[in-house]
Amino acid sequence: MSEQSHIVDAETENDARSDVSNIHTDVVPAHEEAHAERHIDAPGSMRSIGILFAVVILAAIGYGIYSRRSHESSLQETTAQESIPPVIVTHASIGSKSGELTLPGSVSAYIETPIYSRTNGYLRKWYYDIGAHVKQGDLLALIETPEVDQQLIQSRAELERQEANAQLAGTTSDRWQSLLAKHAVSQQEADQARSNYIAAQAAVDASKANVKRLEELQNYEKITAPFSGVITARNTDIGDLINAGSGSANPRELFHLADTNKMRVYAAIPELYADRVRNGGVAKITQDSNPGQVITGNIVRNSSAIDRTSRTLNVEVDIDNRNNLLRPGAYVFVHFDLPGAPGTFTIPSNTMLFRAQGAQVAVVKDDRVQLKPIKIGHDYGDTVEVLSGITAQDALVLSPADSLVSGAQVRVTSTVAPKGLE
Incomplete structure (x- = not known):
């Protein structure tokens, strides 16, 4: 428990x-x-x-x-963007710029002529040497023509004889007409006397003409200036034997006379520019002996024909030379102002491509390239005149690549304004 x-x-x-x-x-x-x-x-x-x-x-x-x-x-x-080549574009300028055409020219006196003798003889004396200014009618030289003098004396004696014969024939014809009225002679004899008088009168006229010819030849003993000017050459001296005319076997030009108050300047215009040099225009003359001096002249005429050999147009420019700025025979330069041609365009030279098809330009439209053939006019160096093939609205590629083809895509980075025409 x-x-x-x-x-x-x-x-x-x-x-x-x-x-x-x-x-x-x-x-x-x-x-x-x-x-x-x-x-x-x-x-x-x-x-x-x-x-x-x-x-x-x-x-x-x-x-x-x-x-x-x-x-x-x-x-x-x-x-993708970088693979598209960038380009810079510009536009063409309407019209073509005026330019200056410089060509060599030859100066000639407005009037110049060689002076020959019209009679045979010996030069007795000359009065003007080279460079002397003479007036129309001035005595330049004297020629002794003893043969012409003797022929003139003989012709005058022959004229006297013919006049005597004609006078006798006239008297005889009058007498026969009186006898015919008296029916003392026949009509035939009266007509013969009348015919002899007419023939004698004709011989007198021929003799007078010969005397007149010899007197004219005797007048040619005096060489006078045909117009006012300058003696540019003297090719004779006292005692020289002178042959008549310029068509003899040994012609001798006694003097060369030129009117230098007005000068002609001749220039050969290339056929390409022939239509742009017009009569009435102004040209400027320069020369190497005085580069700073500019002489103005007027384009007065041209040959109206293209030379078959040189393919040039001969143009004459007249110069007032009272100040003796030019000398005949001088080598000068003639400057022509060429007006711009209407209906054309001017583009930079670096917009062109040269292919087997000829000159072309690259035009950009909707970011695509189109190659257009063009017809070139005048070349101004940094610019070129275009006669056909483009418009003012076309965007032209500057410095296009040689590999550029039609249809290629490009990227426009900037646009350069066209240069103004000068």
Whole structure:
């Protein structure tokens, strides 16, 4: 009994301790309760942090993929843009600029002539030497013509004889006419006398003509100036044998006379510019002997024909030379102002391409190139005149590549304004 009671008491004591323990367990301090709650929620917080970290990683991965794809797209676009060749374009100027055409010219006196003798003889005396200014009618030289003088004396004597014969024949004819009225002579005899008178009169006229001819030849003993001018050459001296005319076997030009108050300048215009040099225009003359001196002249006439050999148009420019600025025979330069041609265009020289098809330009339209053939006019150096093939609205590629072909895509980076015409 005692052992069982001890066992029961022990169990009872254990149960009481258990109840006290439960009571102590149920009564928990407030800070311990809070700590317990935080301890209970810790696994959920770690889960939230993990989820957030995963989201951040996924966002970073997504952004990296997006950035890489965006960069690749941008790179592809940039590569595509860079593969299109960039070009600079300009436009043609309407019309062609006026220019200056400089050509060599030859100076001639407005009037000049060689002076020959019209009679045979010996030079007795000359009065003017080279460089002398003479007036029309001035005596230049005297020629001795003894043969002509003797022929003139003989011809005058012959004239007197013929006049005497004619006078006698006239008197005889009158007498026969009187006798014919009295029927003392026949009509035949009267007519014969009349015929003799007419023949004698004709011989008188012929003799007078011969005397007149010899007198004219005698007058040619005096060499006079046909117009006012300057003696530019003297090719004779006292005692020289003079042959008549310029068509003899040994003609001799006695003097050369030139009117230098007005000069003619001749220039050969190339056929290309022949239509742009007009009568009535102005030309400027320069010469190496005085480079700073500019002489103005007028274009008065041209030959109206192209020389078959040189393919040039002969043009005459008249110069007022009263100040003796030019000399006959001088080598000068003639400067012609060429007006711009209507209906044409002017483009920079570096817009042209030269292919087997001829001269071409690259025209940009809708970012595509089209090669157009052109017809070239005058070349001004940095610019070229175009007669046909383009319009003022065409965008011309500056410095086009030799490999450029029609249909190629290009990228216009800038547009250069056309230069103004001068």
